[in-house]
Amino acid sequence: MKKHLTIVDHPLVQHKLTLMREKSTSTASFRQLLREISLLLAYEVTRDLPITMTTVETPLMEMEAPVLKGKKLALISILRAGNGLLDGVLELIPSARVGYIGLYRDEETLQPVQYYFKVPKELENRTVIVVDPMLATGNSSAAAISLLKQAGANDIRFLCLLAAPEGVRRMEEAHPDVRIVTAALDERLNEKGYILPGLGDAGDRMFGTK
Structure with missing residues (x-):
């Protein structure tokens, strides 16, 4: 496995992903499963966050205990489908700062077109x-x-739900310093740039649009 790619093979993650792949799964169920699976994936992507020690008073005595170090995390959702993962991660890290990047894929060139960018300040000091x-x-x-x-x-x-080998390669070429955490590495892309076997268009399935 590539060192910058982590596939979360936890049984609950894999079970929920299978339910999401099933085309008969309703919009409401798909949305709920995405929220649940994103919370589980968030544990893995935050596994090595830096910590420091602080003094706390338990009901019985004073002790040194670990807390997260540094500025609040920044969670950045790539609109619109990213918001489904964002909800679950925010349940785990409610104090995180949140940003949004609006990109859509040109269906002819498959290249991204930016339409929105709003992110927290001091990103250089945040995970x-x-x-x-x-x-x-x-x-x-x-x-x-x-x-x-x-x-x-x-x-x-x-952090993503599904990855294609082509996407992993593209990310490795462009940003070898960025670790990818996903629930599955699927087979390939089709001629329209959709992941196979995949689960269809995540945004459409999440929001009930076509």
């Missing part, structure tokens, strides 16, 4: 977690991370 359910061609994800680096971010992780 930044970028969320988007699908790492397909990798073009949008790579573009989003380039924008974040321009804004000062230097500790970036990428």
Whole structure:
């Protein structure tokens, strides 16, 4: 396995992902499963966050105990599908700062087009977690991370539900310093840039649109 790619093989993650792949799964169930699985994936992407010690008073005595070190995390959602993962991660890290990057994929060129960018301040002092359910061609994800680096971010992780080998390669070429955490590495992309076997369009399935 590539050192910058982590596949979360926890049984609960894999079970929920299978339910999400099933085309008969309803919009409401898909949305709920995405929220649940994102919380589980968030444990892995935050596994090595830096900590420091502080003094606390338990009901019985004083002790030195670990707390997160540094500025609040920044969670960056790639619109619109990223918001489904964002909800679950925020349940785990409610104090995180949140930003949004609006990108859509030109259906002819498959290249990303930016339409929105609003992120927290002081990204250079924060761990930044970028969320988007699908790492397909990798073009949008790579573009989003380039924008974040321009804004000062230097500790970036990428969290997705599914990845295609093509997207992983694209990210490795563009941003070898960014670790990818995903529930599955699927087979390939089809001619339209969709992940196979995949689960369809995550945004459409999440929001009930076509």
